[in-house]
Amino acid sequence: MSKAAVRLIAVAVVTAAAMTAAPAATAAQSAPAAATATTGDPFYTYGGSAPLSAFAPGTVLKTRTLQYHLLGISTPLKAVQLLYRTTDAQGRPAANVTTVVRSPTGDRSKAVSYQSFYDSLSPEDGPSRAIAGNVSLGGLIPNVEAVFLAPLLTQGYDVVIPDTEGQRANFAAGPEYGTNTLDSIRAATRSAQTGLNSTTAFGLMGYSGGSIATNWAAALAPSYAPDVQRKLVGYAEGGLLVDPAHNLKYVDGSLAWSGVIPMAVIGVSRSYGIDLKSYLNGYGLEVYKELEHGSIVDAIGRYPGLTWKKMAKSQYADPNSIPAFVEAMNKINLGSAATPAIPGFIAQGDAGVLEGTFGNHPGIGTGDGVMVSGDVRALARQYCATGNSAVKYSQYELLSHTGASVAWAPAALGWLGDRFAGRPAPSDCGRIPTGNSLAPEVPSPQS
DSSP states (O other), X not given: OOHHHHHHHHHHHHHHHHHHTSOHHHHHHHHHHHHHHHTTOGGGOOOOSSOGGGSOTTOEEEEEEEEEEETTEXXXXXXXXXXXXXXXXXXXXEEEEEEEEOOSSOOSSEEEEEEOOOOBSOGGGSHHHHHHTOOOSTTHHHHHTHHHHHHHHHTTOXXXXXXXXXTTTOTTOHHHHHHHHHHHHHHHHHOTTTOOOTTOEEEEEEETHHHHHHHHHHHHHHHHOHHHHTTEEEEEEESOOOOHHHHHHHHTTOSSGGGHHHHHHHHHHHHHTOOOGGGBOHHHXXXXXXXXXXXXXXXXXXXXXXXXXXXXXXXGSSGGGOHHHHHHHHHTOGGGSOOXXXXXXXXXXXXXXXXXXXXXXXXTBOBSSSSXXXXXXXXXXXXXXXXXXXXEEEEEXXXXXXXXXXXXXXXXXXXXXXXXXXXXXXXXXTXXXXXXXXXXXXXXXXX
16 A cells, blocks of 8 residues: 555544544534535435335445535535435344445446445434535534545445444444345445446455445345355455444543433434433433444543433443343344354454553453454453354554554455455454453343
8 A cells, every 4th residue: 555545544533533532512503504415305204105124135226426525514525315225233124324435447346335334313413414415513524534445445345334333323233234235235236327246356454434334235245145245355444343332341431432421321222212311310411412322533532520420320230130131132132143254354453552541451351442352352262162263363552543543444455455356364263362251241140
């Protein structure tokens, strides 16, 4: 990869990090603009006479072509957006949107499904809306991520960018992220306007929230979308969420990332139809309301020192005393999902203290500030032990979540390039340090 491409990636990551550190007040000021830009856009609504269940997953329901927008400004680059049929976290038919950006130099033989780390509880912050001109603060993350696309497009890759969280922004619902991603690929190859087809090879790529979609798509592909599985050459991801129950304990009381706690509570409630509000105290309900439609930009750094106990009623000080919570956490634990059948590159930072997370609890250990390193190592080792030896694992000991992304991005692009070229996938199996137990959570009695 050229030095210019590496610089572009570094600028994207650093800018995204700066955006996520913006004060919540700015988010509030930007909210009206977002509502004006995209609320009520009929493209996102399926209004056909036949029920969604009548269509196979990946069926294209609507198509439109528009100018690619960057920070709300129209560019000469064209993008094709598709409304397609998919499946939500509860297995129900749903409609979702993906965007296809065609490389000016490619021949449609190779494409990368890029999963954004937009991490939001508002559909307005999805990448498709940013591409269509949304300028909400939460939407700045996918806007800034456009810089990631430049090296891919110039190297001849077409890029497919799904709204991984679906139209209800079901934050942290990993299985739904996966089905949205896989059906996005199906839709992209079934639309005449995209130029992609059944012979197009695909790689999966995503960091942080994007890695949730990337790994779940790789894990679900053989069973949910065997037709897509045959197109995949590999997946490259970094800063991975593996066992969310562990992450909530890891960020508990942290300076910056503790806002993820209420976001996860809201996302789990929404994804699986669970009312967790009845377990929250007055302060917890206040935080819930503040973030119900917020993004990671609204949450990061806003609640320094926040803990689950501060939000929960006293008898629910241990979240595992809530059976519905335990059930949902176990559904989104990658340790209980299938082993991907394609090569993978997994990277993880381990200097979370740089981002104000000092947790080092027994059975959890350290991480990058928000993701747990021991969980990621355990998952990589599990894949090696269950039949997939084509696993490359890199742990950046001196880098935090934001910093590790700068090191990961060019390595991921190079690794994917080798997979498209048909070169043998490297393996770190046998050299990956031990990690945590990824066993399902066990309910505990109320205190």
